[in-house]
Amino acid sequence: MGIPELLDTLVLDNCLITIDTMGCQTAIADKIIAKNADYLLAVKDNQSVLKAGIEATLSNRKPKPYQCPEIDFHQCEGSNRDRYEVRRCWTTQSLTQLENAEKWPSLKTIALVETERRHHGESVIERRYYISSDTLSALACSDSVRKHWPIENSLYWVLDIAFREDDCRVRSGNSAENLSRLRQFALNLLKQDKSTKMGLKNKRMKAAWSTDYLAQLIGIELPDL
Incomplete structure (x- = not known):
């Protein structure tokens, strides 16, 4: 069952639907809006023009009340055993630097989520980009992204343990x-x-x-x- 077909079977009124890169498609966004819900979609190189626009908008990420566009910021920190993690999120409702922004239904917010992990003296930074039809603060966006990944990671872990998915080397075509x-x-x-x-x-x-x-x-x- 594909994502659009799955959405057809669900009652989504007033929900925020989070989907990873595979779901970053205008047809899926249209379907979510039609179901009286909002979307929060991950953006990667499959939408290179959209990603470049988000990067350009949030390139100056220092949150200052007088800057234009206005950028909201949230940061939280935590540790697990010997790993320390800092999570940062920037959001804005300024879409002027996004090419063809109008093709994304009800688009209101773009976001950058940055995760910095420190382990045994080494630091690794990962940045992810998002679009949403909801007017999200940095705190709300950060919380929604964090709630999505445990579900995603749990599924991948089970598939790897039970089906050895990571060992599969099939790559050609679809x-x-x-x-x-x-x-x-x-x-x-x-x-x-x-x-x-x-x-x-x-x-x-x-x-x-x-x-x-x-x-x-x-x-x-x-x-x-």
């Missing part, structure tokens, strides 16, 4: 994306099965060894032989 969709479909079937208390990896192996269990998972009846 094969990598097709296999990813199939893995997620299989993962959902395994999670829904309550007939055994095995872990996902063992359930997958059982489905490979047992035709009866596989038929049970996908909801079909095997013919009598």
Whole structure:
């Protein structure tokens, strides 16, 4: 099931929908607005012109009340064991430097989220760019992005453990994306099965060894032989 089809099945009134780079498409943004919701979409090189406009707008990121455009800023810090992390977010409602901004429905906010991780004396900085149809402060945007990633990371972790997704070297054409969709479909079937208390990896192996269990998972009846 693609993102537009999934959105059709959901009640989204007054929700803020966060989607990673794959969902940064005008058709998906249109669909979200039509469902009476707002979007917060990650922007990367798949939307290079849009990304360049956000970078240009937020290139001078020092938040000063008198600067134009006005830029809101939020920073939070935290540590986990021996890793220290600083998260910074800048938002603005100025869209004048965005080429073809009007093609994004109800676009109101652009954002830059910067994460600095310090570990064993080394510092790594990652910057991500976003667009939103909601009027988001830097604090609200930062919170929404943080709530999105644990869900995303959890899914990737499960796919890697149960399906060894990171070891897959299939790259040609659309094969990598097709296999990813199939893995997620299989993962959902395994999670829904309550007939055994095995872990996902063992359930997958059982489905490979047992035709009866596989038929049970996908909801079909095997013919009598």
